[in-house]
Amino acid sequence: MSTAQTLVEMYEAMLARFGHQGWWPGDGPLEVCIGAILTQNTNWKNVEKALNNLRGARAVSISALHQMDHETLAGLIRPAGYYNIKAKRLKNFIAHVYESYGEDIEAFLDRSVSTLQQELMPINGIGRETADSIILYAAERPTFVIDRYTCRIMVRHGLACLEDDYEQVKDMFETSLPEELDLWKDYHAQIVAVGKQYCRPKAKCDGCPLESFPHDPAADQFIQ
DNA sequence: GACCAGGCACATC
DNA sequence: GATGTGCATGGT
16 A cells, blocks of 8 residues: 555545544634744643633733743743743744734734745744644644654654654655645644554554554564 | 643754 | 754643
């Protein structure tokens, strides 16, 4: 079976199990951007608490975040962990948008994938995954998001090797799958659903929707 | 109490 | 270029 066929069949198996995930959770493009930064190496439930604090403080706006001092912002996002560094990262992102587009986040996001990548990546605190998450889920433009779960699952199933870097795994998905925004959005969400339950360091893979696809249990010892 | 989470930047070698 | 480390709360 070709890689393309395998990836499509994997998606169908995950979708049949979990249903459409409706990603990204959040109300509007700015919340998606905020969530993308807050969820770095952090459980989404903790991000939700931080987002609720921001909503309660009426701080989900470019101007509010731009004006807010570090201590106040850090206090609001405290439940998401790494609150000092994430407050700086959020500020960096907001400052960048504000300087070029004022409060118009939609105008900032309404540009090509490559333009957004070139603008987002140099911002301190926005790495490859966070940039791609913002582009896919906030700007709604086709770029595939690779995360730790994606790498684990692709290595487990022999579709990627440990030496592959972010761009190589990303390229495999982007050249194999039809370029459909909703498919790319939900594919990543399905991978996270599988990863959370079946591809954590000590999780058992019994009952995994991908169990019937060829996989190498020995590869799991390298999962990190 | 230990381990992990939808990363990233920076220091060091 | 590769590897190690700090950042931190909250759920399991």
